[in-house]
Amino acid sequence: MSEYLNNDKIANSLTEAILESGENYIFENLQKFKASIATLLKQGNTLKRQGKLEEAAAVYRRCIELNPTSAWSYNNLGEVLGKLGQLDEAVVAYRKAINLSPNSALFYNNLGESLFKQGNWDKAIKCYQNAINSKPDFYILYKNLGDAFTKKDG
Structure with missing residues (x-):
């Protein structure tokens, strides 16, 4: 034993x-x-x-x-x-990058730029707004948002 x-x-x-x-x-x-x-x-x-x-x-x-x-x-x-x-x-x-990292201003900005190039102004605007919410001191986002509004209204 x-x-x-x-x-x-x-x-x-x-x-x-x-x-x-x-x-x-x-x-x-x-x-x-x-x-x-x-x-x-x-x-x-x-x-x-x-x-x-x-x-x-x-x-x-x-x-x-x-x-x-x-x-x-x-x-x-x-x-x-x-x-x-x-x-x-x-x-x-x-979109997959954003799903994995939903607070990335850069990823939202990049998605916004692609949507902008496609002429999807409303979706681009939403992306830029999300990016600004994530990183309000990222100045280029405001320019991109303004450009999207100009194209949408233009």
Whole structure:
């Protein structure tokens, strides 16, 4: 009986050690995973600055595959799609970014710009107003809002 209890203690100790090392393994790999996504985002940003928009879009899409909760990946994809003239797709990407980060003035502004380019003045105005509510000291938002009102009334 004591041999059984001793074996049980050893088994419990081993289980605890395995779980602890497993948690460390998971944590370490999670950190590496996050670093790899950050590296991919930087690569996409570099490609975007170089004007390699299709390649940048592919990188951002890969980031989204790896981490579908990355608001910045959706936002950056929206920027590239907008530059490629794919405004409908850009709007979808920006909306996903906003769903993940609903207080981002930048994401609302970017969505507003795409809607503005599509001639959706009322929706653009709403986006700029949401952006201003999130960040009232972001002066360009007021200009963009004024431009949208001018186009709507013009």
